[in-house]
Amino acid sequence: MDIVRVEAYVDGSGAPLATITEPPFRLRLDPAELGEGIHVLTVVTEYRDGSSDQHRYVFDVTRKNHTFAGHISQAPLRAPIEVDLVDAVEIENPAPPSVFLYAVLPLILFLGVVAVSWWISLRAESRVADQPTKIESLARSVARVAPTAGAAADGAALYSKNCAGCHGAEGQGMGAVFPALAGNEALADAGYVVDIILEGKPGSSMPAFGDRLSDEEVAALAGYIRNSWGNGFGPVTAADVAARR
Amino acid sequence: MNAFALRQPKELFESQKLALWYFAVAVLLFGVQIIFGLLMAYQYIDPEFLYGKLSFMTNRTLHVNAMIVWLLVGLMGGVYWFLPLETGREVVGIKLAKFIWWVIVAGVGVVVLVYAFVQVGPGNAYTLWFINEGREYVEAPRWADFAIVAWVAIFLFNVIATTLAARRITGLLGVLIFDLVALGALYTAGMHYTVNVTMDQYLWWWVVHLWVEATWEVLVGVVMGWSLMYLLGTPRKLIETWLFLEVALVFGTGILGLGHHYFWIGTPEYWIGLGGFFSALEPLPLVAMVVHAVYDSGAHRLHTVNRPALFWAIAQAFGNFIGAGVWGFMQTLPQINMYSHGTQLAAAHGHFSFFGAYVGTVLTLVYIAVQNARKRVVVPLDSRLWPWAYGFLIFSIIGVVASFTISGFAQTMIERAELGSTWNAYITSYTHPWYTNTHWWRFWMGMLFLGAYVALVWDLLTIGRKPAAAVEAAHD
Ligand code: HEM
């Protein structure tokens, strides 16, 4: 860059502190000539093509020629400096700590927290039921199981709601974990199917539906799985279910 | 860079010698934690591995509890290290402190043996008192709970009595005292047993959440404050100003942030709003801590008396913010948590946050102690090995976290959002390649972590050990 001239001004002064035309463009700034506090150094650079720009820098002058040891790492040392070996706040001699504030109050707080948790825990003993969080408004597809007594039981709908998650929408099952119902010979025995639906299969993840579904619904379900996806084992009636409850 | 081997001006304080035991046990248990993590990581790949001999859940319990114990021991060690320096005197009640320490070490041994060999009982009062209370993260029988409360009480007595005897209170000490009170009292909240599981969890989260997201975080603020004063010479005024800001923000957001664990455990619904709002603000103090550490290190142009300690302190600031703040924020809004709850995203965040916030802190403290434990103190402390241990520990934990994040994402997306939480959905997500492939990744990153741990231990044993003459010769 073709710099022809650099002028340096300090603070509001109209006359430059220095005008330099040759590199290195260096100025000796003596804080002794400036007042304590904030100052502005303005550097105006002029280029050969006649253009120019200026930069402003803010700096601080302090008459302090000493610093805390913890600060000497902040800049390389260039001139003799006095070092405060102890941080000023460490020398202050405040009142000794109050026994009430730092020993009694902590003990009270400790016992307070312990007491509150005890109280909650004692109260909890009398609360046997949980309060379920209603998340339907947030939920997208959580199947909810509730008895729908009275309504005509629809086997297909009941199946997709209660069973398809494990046994598959087409009764195809899932690997070695959930048996396929399609083409499953065990379904030929109507009593077995009804028992399984009512009682589940303890020790496996097959749940019991006896408490949640009515006789009509169980019958509709049993009939549905026994006669879908190529199965043809015949219908099941509500009376058959009632007999096995 | 020049290095100087300086003569130790005088003996360590008794409590600093005790702190060295704390640190030794902490680093040892860190190794134990890693071994059990690796066993589990391998069992994810081959579920038959050690099946019936050392089950996944046993390994998981030992992995997680070893972690809690060593991190807590490390943080307490840091207090025993700095307390005499802060008060200018030996710790009051040091004999009692030594006594309870060895009781605790023996007690932890007994708890682990009982856990490994007996583990389950008839589920009555006897089981609760002598085998296990079955509380994740703080798994101990009730007799051990009482020993732990006694331990914290003696620790608290040490701090308060030393402060009073020194007739000098500082901001750091004041915060420490009240924080330890909360820390100890909250532990007792995890000792109740109620039939109603909602109420049981309600209190248990006081320990788990209010420990790591409130009281431990503040304890870290205190020991990191002392560490920065030691490492950089940061003046007390600056440290304490930041500390007060951080404490106000941590407690202001963290206490009600507790609600983010109450979303789906059966508490009243107002917790959804409370937990969502306050926990979303929890990253704020963590940002403040990053700014603080970076500002201090920058202002001092990284001129420090102990390079590995300073680098761990910086890693801690970022790790705390990213691991706890960002990975926590990611799943803390109820609208998101409804899909992500209980997936491996939680494990991703658990690894990142515990490593970032607490492993970083304890290793800072350990390096500071190691520097001063020798006859000749090398300043600035440096070695060729530590950057490798540092770099690979950080790199491989990020690898472990990334694998949990991806598998957790697959679960959240496939099992929850797309297929609606059915069994079918569960199996589809558990057999999806994004889930299964990460198991290998996790295992090899864990092996790398183990290697880096060995390097860390080796470095701790050797750093600053060079013959003094050689070190001094280096300076001219
Ligand atoms: C150092 C601080 C932290 C640590 C050590 C930590 C650790 C953990 C751990 C281990 C869990 C799993 C708990 C379980 O077993 O279910 C967890 C869960 C959680 N954390 Fe943090 N955490 C920290 C900070 C945060 C912050 C700041 C936030 C929020 C901004 C957050 C948000 C969450 C959420 C939402 C969960 C529940 C995930 C689920 O749905 O299961 N955590 N945290």
Ligand code: HEM
């Ligand atoms: C060698 C490296 C490690 C490996 C391979 C590893 C592996 C594992 C595995 C497989 C789990 C069980 C996750 C599940 O239940 O599905 C786990 C849990 C956990 N690990 Fe690690 N781990 C390692 C290191 C660490 C470290 C260094 C920390 C923290 C300082 C840590 C903290 C945790 C926590 C908090 C949990 C419980 C997470 C939750 O349930 O939310 N682990 N780890």
Ligand SMILES: [Fe+2]
């Ligand atoms: Fe939490």
